[in-house]
Amino acid sequence: xxxxxxxxxxxxxxxxxxxxxxxxxxxxxxxxxxxxxxxxxxxxxxxxxxxxxxxxxxxxxxxxxxxxxxxxxxxxxxxxxxxxxxxxxxxxxxxxxxxxxxxxxxxxxxxxxxxxxxxxxxxxxxxxxxxxxxxxxxxxxxxxxxxxxxxxxxxxxxxxxxxxxxxxxxxxxxxxxxxxxxxxxxxxxxxxxxxxxxxxxxxxxxxxxxxxxxxxxxxxxxxxxxxxxxxxxxxxxxxxxxxxxxxxxxxxxxxxxxxxxxxxxxxxxxxxxxxxxxxxxxxxxxxxxxxxxxxxxxxxxxxxxxxxxxxxxxxxxxxxxxxxxxxxxxxxxxxxxxxxxxxxxxxxxxxxxxxxxxxxxxxxxxxxxxxxxxxxxxxxxxxxxxxxxxxxxxxxxxxxxxxxxxxxxxxxxxx
Numbered sequence: 001x002x003x004x005x006x007x008x009x010x011x012x013x014x015x016x017x018x019x020x021x022x023x024x025x026x027x028x029x030x031x032x033x034x035x036x037x038x039x040x041x042x043x044x045x046x047x048x049x050x051x052x053x054x055x056x057x058x059x060x061x062x063x064x065x066x067x068x069x070x071x072x073x074x075x076x077x078x079x080x081x082x083x084x085x086x087x088x089x090x091x092x093x094x095x096x097x098x099x100x101x102x103x104x105x106x107x108x109x110x111x112x113x114x115x116x117x118x119x120x121x122x123x124x125x126x127x128x129x130x131x132x133x134x135x136x137x138x139x140x141x142x143x144x145x146x147x148x149x150x151x152x153x154x155x156x157x158x159x160x161x162x163x164x165x166x167x168x169x170x171x172x173x174x175x176x177x178x179x180x181x182x183x184x185x186x187x188x189x190x191x192x193x194x195x196x197x198x199x200x201x202x203x204x205x206x207x208x209x210x211x212x213x214x215x216x217x218x219x220x221x222x223x224x225x226x227x228x229x230x231x232x233x234x235x236x237x238x239x240x241x242x243x244x245x246x247x248x249x250x251x252x253x254x255x256x257x258x259x260x261x262x263x264x265x266x267x268x269x270x271x272x273x274x275x276x277x278x279x280x281x282x283x284x285x286x287x288x289x290x291x292x293x294x295x296x297x298x299x300x301x302x303x304x305x306x307x308x309x310x311x312x313x314x315x316x317x318x319x320x321x322x323x324x325x326x327x328x329x330x331x332x333x334x335x336x337x338x339x340x341x342x343x344x345x346x347x348x349x350x351x352x353x354x355x356x357x358x359x360x361x362x363x364x365x366x367x368x369x370x371x372x373x374x375x376x377x378x379x380x381x382x383x384x385x386x387x388x389x390x391x392x393x394x395x396x397x398x399x400x401x402x403x404x405x406x407x408x409x410x411x412x413x414x415x
Contacts, residue, residue, distance in 0.1 A: 008328075008330070012336060022337045022341070025293075026342055026388055027345040029290045029291050029345065030290075030291065030385070030387075030388045031345040031346075031347075031352060032287075033290050034346065034348075034384050035352035035353050038349070038374045038375050038380060039356055040280075041377070042357075042373040043279075043373055044279060044280065050206070050207050054147070054208060056115075056238035056239055056265065057239055057244050058265070060095070060237040060238075060255075060261065061235065061236045062095055063260075093235045094229075094235060095236075098232065101237060102114055104257075111240070111241055112240050112241060113146045113240040114142065114237060114238070114240070115142040115145070115238045116139065117137060117234070117237070117238060118136075118220065118224070118236065119137065120190060120227050121191060122134070122188040123188065123189045123190075131174075133188070135215075135216045137221075137223025137224065138218075139220060140161050140162055140169075140217060141162060143217070146239075153169075155181075155202045156202015161218070164199065164219075166199055167222075168198045169200075169203065169218075170200055170202075170204075172204070172212050174212065174215070174216065184200050190227070192228075198222075204217075244265065250264075251263065251267075291387050303402075314406060317406065330396055330403050331396055331400045334396025335392065338389040339385075341392070345384065345388060353374050357371055358371060
C-alpha cells in the first residue's frame with residue numbers, strides 16, 4: 001500500500017490550489033452545518049425549557065366544558081337525541097377530596113412531586129390605574145420541586161413566603177409595572193370586589209413575558225381567603241413524574257381513578273411540539289443539503305483530476321498496478337480531502353457558534369434572553385465529521401471506479 005499512498009499524496013500536493021478548493025468546499029459545508037444546527041437546536045432547547053417551566057408533566061382539573069349527558073338521554077335513552085349549543089352547568093371548579101387525591105398520587109413511585117394549587121384573577125391598584133394579574137395559591141416548597149422556582153428568584157426566599165400569610169412573590173415584569181420592590185405593599189381587588197393588602201416578599205423571573213408580567217405566588221390559605229372559600233377549596237393538582245415520557249401513559253390512569261380531567265404535557269403543548277418538529281425538519285434538511293453540495297464539489301474536482309491524469313493512470317496500469325490499486329489512489333484522495341476539510345470545518349463551526357452565542361439579543365418583555373442560545377453538544381460535531389467524510393468518500397467512489405476501468409492500451413494508442 002505504500003506506493004499507493006505515495007502516489008495519492010503526490011496527486012494532492014502537485015496541485016495545491018485544486019486540493020485547497022476541494023477542502024474549502026467541505027470546510028464551509030461542515031462549518032455552516034455546525035453553526036446552523038447549534039443555533040437551531042439551542043433555540044429549540046431554550047423554548048422547550050421555558051415552556052416546561054410553566055407546564056407540569058400532568059395537570060389534573062375539573063373540566064366543566066367537557067361533553068355530558070343531557071336530560072333527553074336520561075328520558076329517552078334508546079332514541080335519537082341531538083342537542084345544539086349545550087351550555088355548561090353552573091358548577092364549581094373545585095376538586096372534591098383534593099387533599100386525599102394528593103396523598104394517593106404522592107405515594108405513586110412514578111411521581112417525583114405533586115402540588116395542589118388554585119388561582120385567582122385580581123386587579124392590582126396602582127394609583128388610579130388597575131393592572132390585571134393572577135395570584136396562584138401554592139405550597140411553595142412543593143411547587144419548587146416541580147418548577148425549580150428557587151433558582152429563578154431574583155430577591156427574597158421561598159421560606160419567607162411559607163411563614164407569612166399575607167405575603168406574595170411577584171414576577172419581575174409585574175414588579176416593574178407596579179414600580180415596586182421587595183418589602184413594598186400592594187392592594188389587590190378581586191372581580192367579586194374583595195380587597196386585601198399584601199406584602200411583596202420577593203421577585204422571580206421565569207423567562208416568559210406572559211408569566212412574569214402577571215403572575216404572583218401566595219400561600220394556598222391566602223388565595224382561599226381572597227376567593228372567600230373554605231380550606232378544602234383546591235382547583236388544580238400539578239404533577240411531576242420521574243420519566244416525562246411516561247406522562248401520556250400515567251395521565252389516563254389518574255383520570256380513570258379520580259374522575260377528573262388529567263392532561264399530560266404533550267397534549268397541553270401539542271402546538272408547541274409541532275412547531276419544534278417542523279423547525280427540526282427544516283434545520284436538518286438545510287444542513288444535510290450543505291454537506292451534499294460539498295460532496296458534489298468533491299465529485300467534480302476528482303472527475304476533472306481523473307480526466308487530467310489519464311496518461312498517468314495508463315502508465316500505472318501498464319507498470320502492473322491493478323484496477324483496485326488505481327481506485328484506492330483516488331479514494332484516498334477523497335477521504336483525505338474530506339477528513340482535513342472536516343476538521344477545519346469543525347473549527348470554523350465552533351468559532352461561528354461561539355460568536356453567535358456572544359451576539360446580544362433583546363428578548364424584551366417576551367422572553368428573558370440577553371444572547372442567542374447555542375447548543376455546543378459534541379454529538380453534532382461528531383455527526384458533522386462523520387457525515388463529511390462519508391459524503392466525500394461517496395463522491396469519490398464513482399470517479400475512482402471510472403479510473404479503475406481505464407484501458408491503458410486505448411490511452412497509449414490515443415497518444
